[in-house]
Amino acid sequence: MALKLADYKTDVHNDWCPGCGDFGIVNAIQMALAEMGIERDKAAMFSGIGCSGKTSHYINTYGVHTLHGRVLTFAQGAKIANPDLTVVAVGGDGDGLGIGAGHFVAAGRRNVDMTYIIFDNGVYGLTKGQASPTLKLGEKTKSLPSPNTNSNVNPIGLAIASGFTFVARGYSYDVRHLKDLIVQAVNHKGLSFLDVLQPCPTYNDLNTRDWYAGTDLIDEAQKRHSRIYKLEDQGFEPVVHYDSEVEVNEKLSQALIKSLEWGNKIPTGVFYKNELISPYTQRLKDKIPNYLENPPARQNISKNGHPNTDISKILDSLEV
């Protein structure tokens, strides 16, 4: 029986603020899962702490609501132990780029075949609106006593520098486009990263839905234009097609340059994609030939209540 969108929803009461950008992301994830027809019990959603952390409770697959900043560690552990799982990790920008930035970088180096989605709204919502790592220097959102004294992290640039092999940005009010990006990210062979711009209607009074929509930008013809545009509409070609230094460097640097665009023109879509880098599971298979057929989670470890592991050769080598 084909799975419908409704099958991926739980009946857990959603307590996000009215108008929260997070709704669009959850919907997009559920739509993507339905479109790909991923069995509910073969997918695991991992989430961090904060408003976005509740995501795993709203999706009717395995759901693991972890700790602040640590979602990638749990998710990678599960995926490595059971590579058959479809693993999606989600978290806020404070979660992933503040307290969890070390894990973010390390995950890039590993390239475990899974997806990481950051709900990027520039504030720590659940603790009442402090500045998050993506808020720009000097900006003052509603509940800050004084303007932000830190510069911002560039999530796309950091992902590219860290070795993520699929890097994209979505916008939570363009749910269809976001759904398409999630499908691409999940299907990507390697670690995929999605930075999702997500207005916090309660605490971020700068990067609002209207701001993204460009209501303040009026051109000469008295027409307003959205700040958000799609890279694919401009013929941007993010894919690394062959394994040469020139090709890789070109694709990396154009992605990095695009990642610096902000203000009146904000790119969304795929910045970078490289499937020529081996996923971590492949790296393990190179060491352990039957790793994929017989991964840790599938191994039988006992026989009649006792170990079936035969360590006699190792013991022989230690015997005097």
Added chain:
Amino acid sequence: MSSVDFTWLIGGPQGSGVESAANIFSKVCAEMGYQIFGKREFYSNIKGEHSYFTVRVADKKIHSNVNDVNLMASFDAETIFRHFNEVISGGGIIYDSNLDETKTDAVHTLDAPFKERLHKELELKNKPFTIAGVLEIAKENGVKLFPVSFKSILETLSEETENPRLKGLVRMYNVIAVALSLGLVKMPPGSLQKTIESIFSRKPEIAKINQQTATYSYNHATVKFENFNYTLPETKKEPGTLLVQGFQGTALGKMASGCRFQPYYPITPASDESVYLETNEILEITDDRPGSTAVIQTEDEISAMGMTIGGALTGTRSATCTSGPGFALMTEMLGWAGMNEVPIVITNYQRSGPSTGLPTRHGQDDLLFAVFAGHGDFPKIVYASGEIEESFYDTGNCFNYADVFQVPVIHMMDKFHASSVITCKRFDPQKISINRGKLLEKVDDGYRRFEFTDDGISPRSRLGMDNGIFWNTGDESDETGHITEDPILRVRMMDKRMSRLDLILKNIPDVEQAVSFGVEEYTIISWGSTMGPVLDAIDLLKKEGISIGLIQLKLMNPFPSDYVSSLLKDAKVIIDIEANYSGQLGKLFKQNVARDIDYFILKYSGRAMTCTEVYDSLKKIVQNKANKREVLMHGA
């Protein structure tokens, strides 16, 4: 036949082959049928600082080191400066005769506090601040000196074998020292050759040079050295004897117990275990295709712990291995594992704290930290192994406890374990049982991961299992695993989780909780690696007609209060022996058993206890001459 109990010490700069020399010596003695207890001491340094290895050799089971050294083999000046006083009358020092005039000031790795103490002693005894000076003291102590020019041994050998490279090969000094020692004690030479061959089996050229050097040096000792009081003739070998390093107990235990996932972050003295697991990552499985352990080096201990939990959620037996500073980073996640009833094993090889402390030195500093680790109340097991042989079987138990009670288990080991080399009975994996508790093989409809049950333990699904969908959260949750802040549900959930502390005490057999070696008027409580020296010390006292009782604590949390209390009801004086400042077991004991400790024997110099110093302190206690708190100091 007189019994053999012989201690050999070798020292040298780190990186000069002290460890391989000790391995050769230990292996040769073990091959000849002796029991071995060896211990490595080293600085937090890669090359140059002083390291040494003490190997005790006996023809009966031994559990520890002694203070007295019978033969010291040295090829540098620092070893002599630091250890000459440990060699007893009638013992010997093999040393490089070219070092006679070396001054203390010429050895730049001699640290100031040590040098000050040494100079004071030399001044007092009116000796020059040189090797010759300290060796005069040794001689006056009744120690025999065996000078030999390491340089000329290599020169002569180089000519004889027509191998000019050999002449300047100072890397051979360690093998020369070992072979001279074995020649001096008249150990049959065959085993030395065999051992070198097996150690260098992948490098036949190097094996050959080492063998030539060993033969030459061995013969030199038998011909040129005068008679020595100690000999090590071949003795009867117990069949099925292993020579193992401390970390191999838990590593092999993990392989046998079906641990298939071990993320870790490098830290002394814990990483050897993980590296060994990875070296042996592909496993033979009886009647099945090969299995494997995925050993993952992570970016920090937080990640190691997160991955371990993630792995465990897939139903994989998952563990990590760390030491105090790393465990400190893991504690937030420990609470998450407790909250979500995730079975994981954390092997904790303790070292001297606080903070970075003495990073390569011993300490049982983290017992209370492990017992109280994490914020909030959640159930966990803290389990401590005494000896290395025991740690193999205990590892199997730890995984069963984790699975059956669905709690994190912290398996306490330490640096003394990790860097000891010992002989013991061959491990028998079939003595390990595997019990996965309520881990499900299939799930029926309507599954709830945290369902209330009679015994407080819910059937466990695993990520990816058909129909087994569950949710986890670090928040308080309902039976499905979704967040709740309902006060009534909160209390029920807390009661459900915490009720397993009683269940644990009820279900783990007494002998796995605490081990009684007899209860007497004076009875010791102890734990972990300190058990070794305590057992040997008790043995020594027994020979003098003094019987002292001993209870080994293994289950540290939940604490087996009633059982321990009943065991100790006839003991009048309780002595707590452990390697930390505050007597942490004593505190735990007092808290749980509501009884005072009468005497503490403690050591926190970073060096493991010897049975000699434990014996001395116990004797003082029995003679009523001891302080309430005896602090041990032996060891350079």
